Amino acid sequence: MTRVRLRPEIETLPPYRQGKPAAADSFKLSSNENPFDPLPSVVAAIGQSGFNRYPDALATRLRERLAARHGVTVDQLHVGAGSVSIIAQLIAAAATVGDEVLYSWRSFEAYPLLTTVAGATSVQIPNTPEHGHDLPAMAAAITERTRLVLVCNPNNPTSTAITLPEFRAFMAEVPETVLVVLDEAYIEFAAPSVESGIPLLGEYPNLVVLRTFSKAYGLAGLRVGYGIGPEYVMDAVRSTAIPLSVTSQSVDAALASLDHEAELLERVHRITVLRDSVWQALIDQGWNVPRPFANFIWLPTGEDTARVAELLGEHHIIARAFAPDGIRITIGEPASIDKLLTATALAR
Numbered sequence: 001m002t003r004v005r006l007r008p009e010i011e012t013l014p015p016y017r018q019g020k021p022a023a024a025d026s027f028k029l030s031s032n033e034n035p036f037d038p039l040p041s042v043v044a045a046i047g048q049s050g051f052n053r054y055p056d057a058l059a060t061r062l063r064e065r066l067a068a069r070h071g072v073t074v075d076q077l078h079v080g081a082g083s084v085s086i087i088a089q090l091i092a093a094a095a096t097v098g099d100e101v102l103y104s105w106r107s108f109e110a111y112p113l114l115t116t117v118a119g120a121t122s123v124q125i126p127n128t129p130e131h132g133h134d135l136p137a138m139a140a141a142i143t144e145r146t147r148l149v150l151v152c153n154p155n156n157p158t159s160t161a162i163t164l165p166e167f168r169a170f171m172a173e174v175p176e177t178v179l180v181v182l183d184e185a186y187i188e189f190a191a192p193s194v195e196s197g198i199p200l201l202g203e204y205p206n207l208v209v210l211r212t213f214s215k216a217y218g219l220a221g222l223r224v225g226y227g228i229g230p231e232y233v234m235d236a237v238r239s240t241a242i243p244l245s246v247t248s249q250s251v252d253a254a255l256a257s258l259d260h261e262a263e264l265l266e267r268v269h270r271i272t273v274l275r276d277s278v279w280q281a282l283i284d285q286g287w288n289v290p291r292p293f294a295n296f297i298w299l300p301t302g303e304d305t306a307r308v309a310e311l312l313g314e315h316h317i318i319a320r321a322f323a324p325d326g327i328r329i330t331i332g333e334p335a336s337i338d339k340l341l342t343a344t345a346l347a348r
């Protein structure tokens with residue numbers, strides 16, 4: 001059969017297939033979702049906007065609210081349909097064929113994918129033996145072709161974190177013509193030991209910080225995140241957006257979440273307390289697990305990854321296996337913890 005011509009680098013990507021839905025008695029701990037049901041006040045806010053009309057293309061109300069909160073101008077702020085879409089827009093704005101996008105590996109699976117889609121080339125710097133970013137090696141790998149560096153803090157999937165002094169030392173080594181994107185999708189779970197880079201925006205003219213409502217605020221299904229950076233960079237990001245992709249409902253939900261933030265951050269706190277107890281239990285079982293800073297933990301199972309993931313599955317724990325490196329397990333419902341720790345004890 002005759003085939004249409006597609007870009008070869010896109011055709012060779014593994015096709016996306018949805019994972020098996022978790023059986024009713026399983027815990028889905030594979031997507032770093034927030035296990036709490038949405039707040040009734042947030043659900044009520046979504047119902048207020050009609051959907052026969054297009055949304056405000058610039059999500060102005062949310063940008064104004066966030067700009068005031070972070071002490072930046074409204075034009076420094078861009079709202080996207082999840083911060084993943086802003087990563088795609090930033091790469092599209094900065095890099096094309098022949099350009100390099102540099103990041104730590106293993107890190108967020110979307111980084112290589114979005115780089116390839118933009119036609120640019122990925123440069124992956126191996127994590128340290130402690131599973132975190134090797135910032136000096138990343139800085140040393142910057143070349144004439146580097147257009148964008150992604151720093152994921154805390155890092156998905158290893159849950160490690162870098163401190164602000166470490167990040168500052170890194171920024172001092174990066175040429176100011178190279179865009180640095182600090183992806184803080186999980187930063188709320190790292191407080192208070194790890195601080196956000198947003199206060200550094202005034203210091204570095206080549207920095208963009210990304211945040212999302214998907215994880216700590218529990219709005220993953222609604223798709224809303226934001227980026228803050230220099231106005232001209234964010235203007236370029238706006239130029240690469242798919243028009244009108246942020247819905248009125250997601251904006252309403254984000255605004256309502258900010259209204260009820262204390263309640264949501266209390267939940268974040270409960271997740272982090274549970275996370276630290278799971279981490280300690282795994283250490284007691286003899287696992288070598290890096291200290292977690294996000295809402296998930298990393299089991300560095302190496303060549304044993306498939307076997308351990310299967311054993312977890314037999315105990316109704318659906319985790320995300322990244323063979324041959326390790327397994328990422330989201331901290332979800334408290335009821336999942338006994339099953340999880342029983343399985344990990346058997347896997348030792």
Ligand SMILES: *Cc1c(COP(=O)(O)O)cnc(C)c1O
Nearest residue numbers: 082083084108156185212214225
């Ligand atoms: C989840 C995640 C995001 C953002 O996801 P959205 O739902 O698109 O906002 C960004 N970066 C990392 C590393 C993530 O894990």
